[in-house]
Amino acid sequence: MSDTQIVPVELGEDRYEICIGSGLLNQLGTRLKLLLAPERVTVITDQNVSRLYARRVVDSLEAAGIGCKTLTIPPGEASKSWEMAKRLYDGLAERRHTRTHPIIALGGGVVGDLAGFVAATWMRGVPVVQCPTSLEAAIDAAVGGKTAINHEAGKNLIGAFHQPRAVICDVDCLQTLDARHFRAALAESIKHAVIRDPAFLDWQEAHLDGVLALEQGTVTSLIARNCEIKASVVADDEREVLTGPPRRAALNFGHTFGHAFETLPGIGLLHGEAVALGMVAELDLAVRHLKFPEADRDRIESLLRRLQPTVKYDLAAASDAVFEKIRLDKKVISGVRFAIPDRIGQTVWFEPAPRIR
Ligand SMILES: NC(=O)c1ccc[n+]([C@@H]2O[C@H](COP(=O)([O-])OP(=O)(O)OC[C@H]3O[C@@H](n4cnc5c(N)ncnc54)[C@H](O)[C@@H]3O)[C@@H](O)[C@H]2O)c1
Numbered sequence: 001m002s003d004t005q006i007v008p009v010e011l012g013e014d015r016y017e018i019c020i021g022s023g024l025l026n027q028l029g030t031r032l033k034l035l036l037a038p039e040r041v042t043v044i045t046d047q048n049v050s051r052l053y054a055r056r057v058v059d060s061l062e063a064a065g066i067g068c069k070t071l072t073i074p075p076g077e078a079s080k081s082w083e084m085a086k087r088l089y090d091g092l093a094e095r096r097h098t099r100t101h102p103i104i105a106l107g108g109g110v111v112g113d114l115a116g117f118v119a120a121t122w123m124r125g126v127p128v129v130q131c132p133t134s135l136e137a138a139i140d141a142a143v144g145g146k147t148a149i150n151h152e153a154g155k156n157l158i159g160a161f162h163q164p165r166a167v168i169c170d171v172d173c174l175q176t177l178d179a180r181h182f183r184a185a186l187a188e189s190i191k192h193a194v195i196r197d198p199a200f201l202d203w204q205e206a207h208l209d210g211v212l213a214l215e216q217g218t219v220t221s222l223i224a225r226n227c228e229i230k231a232s233v234v235a236d237d238e239r240e241v242l243t244g245p246p247r248r249a250a251l252n253f254g255h256t257f258g259h260a261f262e263t264l265p266g267i268g269l270l271h272g273e274a275v276a277l278g279m280v281a282e283l284d285l286a287v288r289h290l291k292f293p294e295a296d297r298d299r300i301e302s303l304l305r306r307l308q309p310t311v312k313y314d315l316a317a318a319s320d321a322v323f324e325k326i327r328l329d330k331k332v333i334s335g336v337r338f339a340i341p342d343r344i345g346q347t348v349w350f351e352p353a354p355r356i357r
């Protein structure tokens with residue numbers, strides 16, 4: 001317990017805490033009892049995570065006298081769909097899940113987003129507790145209250161803001177996450193440092209080997225610092241107000257290009273890998289148009305290369321197809337505008353002239 005770190009998310013009445021540490025899934029029942037004292041809960045998870053961790057969670061809940069049922073979805077982004085949400089609503093209806101019964105989202109970002117969305121909408125909103133098991137979920141998806149499913153017109157187009165009542169992150173789960181997903185998620189950690197915290201960039205350069213070796217204390221500190229940064233951005237601008245300087249929108253750094261790389265056919269990048277490429281492409285804009293120091297761009301790029309040596313960074317010298325895709329995507333949904341850093345730790349809006357280059 002002693003090395004558990006607590007990060008508060010200060011949102012007034014919606015304030016909650018993120019607990020990060022080892023062995024926390026075993027304590028889920030007792031922690032939940034103190035926090036919400038539920039009579040029963042529904043656990044939503046995916047097949048991979050269920051195989052590894054559902055038993056631990058169910059045992060912990062039952063030992064605390066909390067009844068529980070588990071709904072399991074197939075793993076993967078395709079599950080963030082209307083059809084899967086409907087299946088979960090059917091499951092909740094069948095077991096008469098009422099407004100006083102929390103939903104426990106146990107899994108990566110797919111489970112977190114989908115279960116969060118279902119929790120936001122079932123009976124106009126039931127409590128959700130996020131238990132992230134992937135690094136992407138621990139440092140990003142589980143924190144901040146954005147929930148979503150995908151529409152054929154684009155990712156995350158249907159969603160709601162619904163803050164969790166708690167985030168409980170058991171770092172032991174990361175032992176079973178495959179290395180590629182783990183490394184990909186670290187791109188989001190570098191993003192947090194670049195938009196908010198120069199000292200954290202130094203820290204990551206110094207501690208990357210310990211993080212990659214899954215040293216428990218180092219990984220706990222990494223997740224905690226990411227959660228602090230995301231929590232402070234979210235507390236400052238919960239609903240991503242798009243007037244004034246970029247605040248929550250700064251979290252989209254690397255993502256405008258990143259989404260284009262992610263969806264270009266034939267490349268097959270994970271989200272974090274695409275975001276790494278997206279950051280390189282957007283830093284190039286920052287160097288050319290905002291006087292972002294070239295030496296800092298090179299430093300960030302070499303840290304990303306240490307993480308993902310096989311990602312082809314020359315792709316980020318992006319092709320016309322990528323620019324075209326961004327233009328098309330954004331014309332439908334919103335204007336093309338980038339939140340990019342003009343120096344490490346500070347982000348500004350950049351609105352390119354009609355042609356981006
Ligand atoms: N809401 C937000 O603010 C936000 C932020 C970032 C990302 N996201 C969303 O998160 C999703 C990506 O999250 P992700 O990368 O976690 O993907 P994911 O949920 O698909 O998980 C990746 C894979 O790892 C498996 N897995 C998860 N935890 C594991 C563990 N401990 N051991 C072994 N296998 C494990 C999963 O079953 C899956 O196969 C995307 O849909 C993205 O849009 C949301």
Ligand SMILES: [Zn+2]
Nearest residue numbers: 188255271275
């Ligand atoms: Zn992301």
